[in-house]
Amino acid sequence: MTLVYFQILSAALFSIGLYGVLVRRSAVLILLCIELMLNAVNINLIAFSAYSEPIVATGQVIAIFVITIAAAEVGLALAIIINLFRNKGSVDIDEVDLMKW
Amino acid sequence: MSLLEFSIIEGIQMAWLAPAISVLAFVLIVVFRLFESKLGSAISILGAISGLSIVGYVVNQFDKTGAGEFSSEWFTVGSTVITVGITVDQLSVVMLAIVTFVALLVQIYSISYMKDEPRVGWYFAVHSLFVASMLILVLANNLLILYFAWELVGLCSYLLIGFWYEKRAAAEAAKKAFVTTRIGDVGLLIGIILLFKATGTFQISTIIHIAQQGGIADTSLMVAVLLLFLGAMGKSAQFPLHVWLPDAMEGPTPVSALIHAATMVVAGVYLVARVFPLFELAPPITLTIVAIVGLTTAIIGASIALVMTDLKKVLAYSTISHLGFMMLALGSGAYVVAMFHLFTHAFAKALLFLSAGSVDHGTGGKRDIRELGGLRHRMPITTITFSIGALALAGVPPLSGFFSKDEIMMAVMDGMHPIFFIIATLAVLMSSLYMVRVLILVFFGELKPENDGAHESPALMTIPLVILAMMSLVVGFFSSNWKSFFGEEASHDIDPLVLGLSISMSIGGLFLGWAIYTKRWVAPEEIAEKLKLFGRPAANGYYIDSFYQWTIDRIVLVFANMVALFDRIVVNDTVVNGTGYSVFLSAFKLRYLETGKLYNYALAMVIGVLFIGISKYWGIL
Numbered sequence: 001m002t003l004v005y006f007q008i009l010s011a012a013l014f015s016i017g018l019y020g021v022l023v024r025r026s027a028v029l030i031l032l033c034i035e036l037m038l039n040a041v042n043i044n045l046i047a048f049s050a051y052s053e054p055i056v057a058t059g060q061v062i063a064i065f066v067i068t069i070a071a072a073e074v075g076l077a078l079a080i081i082i083n084l085f086r087n088k089g090s091v092d093i094d095e096v097d098l099m100k101w
Numbered sequence: 102m103s104l105l106e107f108s109i110i111e112g113i114q115m116a117w118l119a120p121a122i123s124v125l126a127f128v129l130i131v132v133f134r135l136f137e138s139k140l141g142s143a144i145s146i147l148g149a150i151s152g153l154s155i156v157g158y159v160v161n162q163f164d165k166t167g168a169g170e171f172s173s174e175w176f177t178v179g180s181t182v183i184t185v186g187i188t189v190d191q192l193s194v195v196m197l198a199i200v201t202f203v204a205l206l207v208q209i210y211s212i213s214y215m216k217d218e219p220r221v222g223w224y225f226a227v228h229s230l231f232v233a234s235m236l237i238l239v240l241a242n243n244l245l246i247l248y249f250a251w252e253l254v255g256l257c258s259y260l261l262i263g264f265w266y267e268k269r270a271a272a273e274a275a276k277k278a279f280v281t282t283r284i285g286d287v288g289l290l291i292g293i294i295l296l297f298k299a300t301g302t303f304q305i306s307t308i309i310h311i312a313q314q315g316g317i318a319d320t321s322l323m324v325a326v327l328l329l330f331l332g333a334m335g336k337s338a339q340f341p342l343h344v345w346l347p348d349a350m351e352g353p354t355p356v357s358a359l360i361h362a363a364t365m366v367v368a369g370v371y372l373v374a375r376v377f378p379l380f381e382l383a384p385p386i387t388l389t390i391v392a393i394v395g396l397t398t399a400i401i402g403a404s405i406a407l408v409m410t411d412l413k414k415v416l417a418y419s420t421i422s423h424l425g426f427m428m429l430a431l432g433s434g435a436y437v438v439a440m441f442h443l444f445t446h447a448f449a450k451a452l453l454f455l456s457a458g459s460v461d462h463g464t465g466g467k468r469d470i471r472e473l474g475g476l477r478h479r480m481p482i483t484t485i486t487f488s489i490g491a492l493a494l495a496g497v498p499p500l501s502g503f504f505s506k507d508e509i510m511m512a513v514m515d516g517m518h519p520i521f522f523i524i525a526t527l528a529v530l531m532s533s534l535y536m537v538r539v540l541i542l543v544f545f546g547e548l549k550p551e552n553d554g555a556h557e558s559p560a561l562m563t564i565p566l567v568i569l570a571m572m573s574l575v576v577g578f579f580s581s582n583w584k585s586f587f588g589e590e591a592s593h594d595i596d597p598l599v600l601g602l603s604i605s606m607s608i609g610g611l612f613l614g615w616a617i618y619t620k621r622w623v624a625p626e627e628i629a630e631k632l633k634l635f636g637r638p639a640a641n642g643y644y645i646d647s648f649y650q651w652t653i654d655r656i657v658l659v660f661a662n663m664v665a666l667f668d669r670i671v672v673n674d675t676v677v678n679g680t681g682y683s684v685f686l687s688a689f690k691l692r693y694l695e696t697g698k699l700y701n702y703a704l705a706m707v708i709g710v711l712f713i714g715i716s717k718y719w720g721i722l
Binding site for chain 1: 695698703707
């Protein structure tokens, strides 16, 4: 096992997440894809941390921060989505284009 | 020397109080809004009386202590210290005396002359302001202060010419006076700046000192003093900037007497006399230019005065002519003589104007000399005072004008080419002729029936006339004291040729006038017919006004319209509005980029990050 496998995995996860964010119309799915991207970052952080010489725990610590913030973010985003659903009757983001010219 | 190191309420440095009191009078009238009350005139006259007494005290002290200059720091810019201060020397003492004395008499006269005017308080307020600024002008030891006072007297002149601003002619005349003198003032300002650039100071004595040590290059000195002279030409109504003075006669007559005969118009002569060492140090052509301008003005003014029919306009052109004489004397290098003529002329001309005002008052506003005549039967005092003024100005011995004119002729004979002398002699003859013409047409001959109601003016008006007449009678005798006062020995030997010519020209003019207008050996109409070729251009002021009008209409306004068009089309429509419109247009198109779709924004973000990443990788950014 070398570092590069972890990087490939991380990059693949990130790209899948990015693709989902860009093409999906459902707000819930976009949220899920963002989680994917965050986790790709986490994998990267931990891998670099584990392979560093001498071993430091910085990466792991930051990963825990990311997980915490992701949880908070999901809580906030789901609240928005619920409100969106109550107002529009759907979570399709095409419906939410009020902020334009 | 700091002003504060001296006691400022004794000695000659107390002269600063004279303008201060007049300023105070002005401020009091304006602050308490006494524009329509007689109290305004009382305050103003009190100011003038205290001014005159202070000047009397200063003159007295001056006899004991001699000249002095006092200044204190005003402000500092970088390493340049700008001072404010006064100089009390022969020149300024003489001017102080003339200004306060004539101003007081004119103000006393004005009480009666202006008593029916609704805005009499305003009139006196501006009068006080004028006296203050004129005193500052003559006291200033500093070109900056001088310029400031110079503009102030111009402003007062504007306000007083336009005193009857309901009258269109008066408003126009005020504007014309302001704009015409402004042309000269620009020159004055540039000249002052050039001198400052060359010497780093505004103080007149220092500038002269530096120039005397050769600190200013010849050509730049010449350019600077000629620009100062341009300012003097505007203020002193020298050809070709004289056109405003005849029009200024639209103002009240006492104003014409004070501002446009005795004081403000001689500011130019005073300025040249004040910086006279600079004129002497500049290449000799400079003084020749001054003399030529003076001579041209003298002869042009005199010839126009010969054919004018408006009493005040005759006097105005006569003033122009005599200001020309003063400039001629300056150009001949005799500034003391010029100042002497200024002195005698101030009294004689103020007297003539005030007498003209008295005529105007007594006949119900008539100023056309063809409608007047025989007034000696109705206005004896005015007749006598006017005659004294006229004869003094004509240069008849032993009145004051004779002495000063004689001195000028002698200076011209000494210092200039004979051609100057010949033309000046001609101007003297004309001067005598137009004075006697006015005198005979207005005061002698038959009293016209429509003027039967003419009456002598009240004592408030005649007393100043009598005082001025006495001054005109006697001041000429101070001619020799004058020179020693200015520290020149009265060395001029009396040249019998000059003296004889001068007297015979004056008397000859009188005789000629008597022959033409009283005896009618040759009828004036006949002469006018014969000399139509000269008479008509003169009656129209040699078409100088028309020429200016043509220039303004055809050149200045056309150019102005072109500039205005450029401003509208290029600056306004293209640059300013064009910028705004292009922003509007681009915004109109670009706002569709804001789709409101989340994934569009996200894509833009991703592309941006990719762009930055790739550029970093390739090392572009």
